[in-house]
Structures are given as structure tokens and as C-alpha cells.
Amino acid sequence: MEARQRRPIGRPRGFDADEALERALLVFWEQGYEGASLANLTDAMGISTTSMYATFGNKEELFRKALERYTEGPSAYLGRALDEPTALGVVTAIFAGTVRTTARPTGPNGCLGVQGALATGDSSRGARDLLIAWRDNGFSRIRERFERAVDDGDLPPETNPALLARYVTALAYGIAVQAAGGVGRDELQDMADAALRNWPPC
Amino acid sequence: MEARQRRPIGRPRGFDADEALERALLVFWEQGYEGASLANLTDAMGISTTSMYATFGNKEELFRKALERYTEGPSAYLGRALDEPTALGVVTAIFAGTVRTTARPTGPNGCLGVQGALATGDSSRGARDLLIAWRDNGFSRIRERFERAVDDGDLPPETNPALLARYVTALAYGIAVQAAGGVGRDELQDMADAALRNWPPC
DNA sequence: ACCCTTCTGCAGCGATCGATGCAGAAAATG
DNA sequence: CATTTTCTGCATCGATCGCTGCAGAAGGGT
Secondary structure, eight states: OOSOOSSOSSSOOSSOHHHHHHHHHHHHHHHHHHHOOHHHHHHHHTSOHHHHHHHHOSHHHHHHHHHHHHHHTTTTHHHHHHTSSSHHHHHHHHHHHHHHHHSOSSSOOSOHHHHSSSSOOGGGHHHHHHHHHHHHHHHHHHHHHHHHHHHHTSSOTTOOHHHHHHHHHHHHHHHHHHHHTTOOHHHHHHHHHHHHTSOSOO | OOSOOSSOSSSOOSSOHHHHHHHHHHHHHHHHHHHOOHHHHHHHHTSOHHHHHHHHOSHHHHHHHHHHHHHHTTTTHHHHHHTSSSHHHHHHHHHHHHHHHHSOSSSOOSOHHHHSSSSOOGGGHHHHHHHHHHHHHHHHHHHHHHHHHHHHTSSOTTOOHHHHHHHHHHHHHHHHHHHHTTOOHHHHHHHHHHHHTSOSOO
């Protein structure tokens, strides 16, 4: 069989779908799902609504794909953090990644997974539930990493991994909320450093 | 002078403005500023849009008044917490109040001051900025309380009150985000208790 | 009685919401 | 060349958005 078709049949796309999705991600990140209108999105993406619907489906599907891109891009620090050899290293990397991603010198502040659709009307419940599942997935991965740390003897055997994961995610979400309100990167990093001086906290 | 006019001039209101505002508060709390449409609000309030505009001004003013009601009602625990004699007592009360208010057996979950308008479109920037100021006010009151605790010798003199206040508010916002996602009251309270076992954390 | 003031119900305002139908353009295929 | 497939630009859809004009109702003052 062939390695890959040279070009797909039919008229080729007149824009870069990846770059368009990146632009859409930035709009969702800054304005939230409900605050981002189709006009906002397509303007930023540089395409017509027709092209958007043909390529991405609809607004909710576009949001879902933007969230995937966010997970593999700005939020990819989580996966790397979980590979740190110690629980302390994991949490240090999580907090550093959270601060770096949510309080940025340019671009949107805050976390898409938090502010994208935290409280919504009925018509946006799909996006809201999607983010709830996204956050829950992050929590579960951290909890499982702490379970392994307990098994490794890295964390004391009496540690409650779920409780500890709740603590870490809560602090990370709190950092994201503060960053969304304009609190600066240095102040948030100092706070995270201070919180890490007591580890494990419970 | 008289104690009070018996009745104001003109046709009297056909509804209880306080109760209508309470209903509006619940809608904003659950659906956010952008997710709460005028139809949602007036339906819940049991009045017409005309009466709403005559009584409260417009949607943004209604939100402002609902936030005031929230501050003096569900969020009033903050003021009481700051009156606790020790910094540890203050933080314990703040966390307990946050958990109790954001993870409720009935009614909206989460914190209006966080999820009411965290990321919005341009047309809702007023509500967003209002909540940023609301959160900043809470932060400042906690920071000032910690400054006093340092002066009192209740907290070590090398304590950074602003940093500590960032930590407390971050954890509280994190609790609110988790509660908005459906995390239960007991689990959040256990986490807060565990975090308090190390105090001050920095 | 009469006027004045305030509130309510109905209807509808222009604008924007997310989403589509359709004709033609741009490519591969034959 | 003609055919097929896919994508684009234009125009627009019905629904909903926040909001308001207006006539009449419901009270007080004189």
C-alpha cells in the first residue's frame, strides 16, 4: 500500500486548519465558551462560518478540538510533571507549569479548563460537562501518581492520595483564578514555592 | 420629622423586590452572568422585563445588586471569619465557610464571585471587572488581617501577609472550582482540614 | 371628584445568536 | 475535454439577545 495519498480529492482548503484551531483556542481561552461568538471565532480564525462548520462541525465540536489542542499544548506540562521521580518533584513541576501557563506575559490569562465554561446556561451544558470531565481526568492522573508514590515509599504509607490530589488541584485552580484576575506571575510563583516548603502538607 | 412615610406615592409594586433579587442571585450563581438570559432571570423572579428594568436598572445593575446580596448573605462568613481571635481560627473559618457555601446539598454549587464571570466576551467585561474587584477586596481584607496577626505576635514576624493571603484565597477558589464540578462537601472539608494541619504553611 | 406619580402587561424594537442553502470555484479523475 | 468531489463566498434563516414605548391600572395628594 502507499505511504500516503499525495493530495486529497476535491478542492483543497484555503487555510491552515491547525493555525485556525490555534486562533480559536485563544479566543475560547480569553472569552470563555459562551463569551466567544461565532463572529469572534471566525474573525480570529480568518475564515467564514461556512468553512468553520465544514471543517470543525459546530461550535461545541470546535471547542472540544480546541480543548484537545490546549491539553497537548499549553497544558502538556502536566504529563511531563507526572514523570518526575518524586512526588515533591511532581507537585513542584505542576505548580511551575500552572503559573507559567496561566499568568503569561502575552496572551490569555487563566486556565481554559477552568474559565472556559465554569457556570453556563442550559445551551452550553455540553461544554461545561466537557470541562468537568477534563478537570476530573487531571485529578485522577495526579491521584494515581500519588498512589504510586505511596507504593514506592516516596510518600508515607498513611498518606491519602485522593486527598492530596484534591489539595494540589485546588491550589492549581486557585492559581488559575487569580491569574485570570490579573495577579502577576512572580507573586503566584512565590506563593507556590511557599506552599511547597511544607511537603507533604497532610 | 416623621419616622417614615407610610407608603410611597404612586402605584405600589406588585412583588417583593428582595425576594426577586434572591431569585436572580440564584440564577446568576448557577448559570453565570453570560449564561443567565433576561428570560431566565425574569421567569425565576416572577416578574416582567419591564418591572425588572424599572426596579433594578439593567442586567449589569441587577448582577451588581445580586453580588451585594451574595456578599451579605452566602458570603458573609468571610466577615465573621476575620473576627476570629487567631490567624489559624480565621483560616479555619474561611475554609469551613467556603466549603459550606460552595458545596451545598441544595441550590447552586461553586462561588458566584468566581464562576459568575471569570472569562467573558467584550459585552460582559463590566461584570468580569466587578468580580475581579470583589475577589481583590476579599484578598485585601485577609491580607490586612494577617498583617494585624503579625503585629499581635500571632504569626511569626518573618511572615509575608500578602503571600499568605494569596495562599488562603487560592485554596478557597480551588475549593469553589471543585465544588462547581460536583465534588462533594465532605471530601473538600477533609482536604481543607488536612491543609490546616500545617499552619502557617510558609 | 381631579390630577399626579409610579408600576404593570403587551407588544415589539434592532442587533446578534448559532447555523445553512446554494451556486460557483478549485482541485483530482476519466 | 467532461465528471466528480470538496471547499468557499454570499446571503440569509429562525430564534434569541438585551431592552423599550405606550396605554392603562393602582395608589396618594388636594
